[in-house]
Amino acid sequence: MSTALPPEGPAGTVTPSVELRGVTVRHGAVPALNRVHATLLPGQITCVLGENGSGKSTLVSVLSGLRRHDEGELLVDGTPVRFRSPRQAREAGIATVWQDLAVAPLLSVWRNFFLGAEPTRGVWPLRRLDVDGARETTLRAMARVGVTGLDPDQPASALQAGERQSLAVARALHFGARALLIDEPSTPITVARQTLFGQSVLAARAQGLAVVVVTNNPRYAHLIGDRFLLLAHGHVAGNLTRDDVDADVLTALMAGGDQLNTLTDALTALHPELGER
Structure with a gap:
């Protein structure tokens, strides 16, 4: 962005x-x-x-x-x-x-990134969650703040201190703070x-x-x-x-x-x- x-x-x-x-x-x-x-x-x-x-x-x-x-x-x-x-x-x-x-520690990394703003694809009534797009966007956004090599499907509780805060920073950047x-x-x-x-x-x-x-x-x-x-x-x-x-x-x-x-x-x-x- x-x-x-x-x-x-x-x-x-x-x-x-x-x-x-x-x-x-x-x-x-x-x-x-x-x-x-x-x-x-x-x-x-x-x-x-x-x-x-x-x-x-x-x-x-x-x-x-x-x-x-x-x-x-x-x-x-x-x-x-x-x-x-x-x-x-x-x-x-x-x-x-x-x-x-x-x-949110029990949710995946990409779920945390898009919490409350999950991307979708298709049109109603066939609209569905764009999981692949969400994963890719999360990885790109995390790379922008210097965090690489993450598994976007792992629970956020697996992230180390520093990585969790970096995830929140990446989310703020992506959503235009x-x-x-x-x-x-x-x-x-x-x-x-x-x-x-x-x-x-x-x-x-x-x-x-x-x-x-x-x-x-x-x-x-x-x-x-x-x-x-x-x-x-x-x-x-x-x-x-x-x-x-x-x-x-x-x-x-x-x-x-x-x-x-x-x-x-x-x-x-x-x-x-x-x-x-």
Whole structure:
């Protein structure tokens, strides 16, 4: 499938695939997210980092349609949206890869790929499932994200960690997602599998998707990310690029505290636009 060029705004500027403007989410009287600004551009990987309780899970819930924001604006391709369900988020072009629910384990690989959108051939009343076409399409789509040599008829439970997430990424690419939200697996995976998954993420970026990776691994984030959104207590504590920090500094900043606040203030003074994102 071909990838459309990113939409352009005034003076040739690229319209963000997804944008948050002052988004606030409250759990009772406690803000889980407090006036969060973020700009997710097509063809760019944004890594969201933060300790437990920083607001990462709430951000995922808002973008995936599980939770509506209480204040602020959420925009997709420049249009304000207010998702009432994950289905609405998917229809708007935001695909989510969940950390533990990337596949239906008892179904075959190709069934997982086409789940709910199975291809058919022929006309009614002789219409039937196009199994051969589904298998071939699945293999081609998986090869696009770097996964080869699969048996499309094997159950998804036979896939290794990393391959399951790659399957979900391949599916999002095939069905025309604009943005890809990845809730990184919480269980440790091998370097080989993490490399495979990283390859699929980079493939999504190359296809022009705005990619969001929620992770607790700053070194891995620095390896694949273009921007880094650091959350602390529901606030944006840092909005940085690869030019701003190296892997060691990003690792140190994960602890938060005065060092992060000092860097954020200094960068915002030099680049006021960071404070507006």
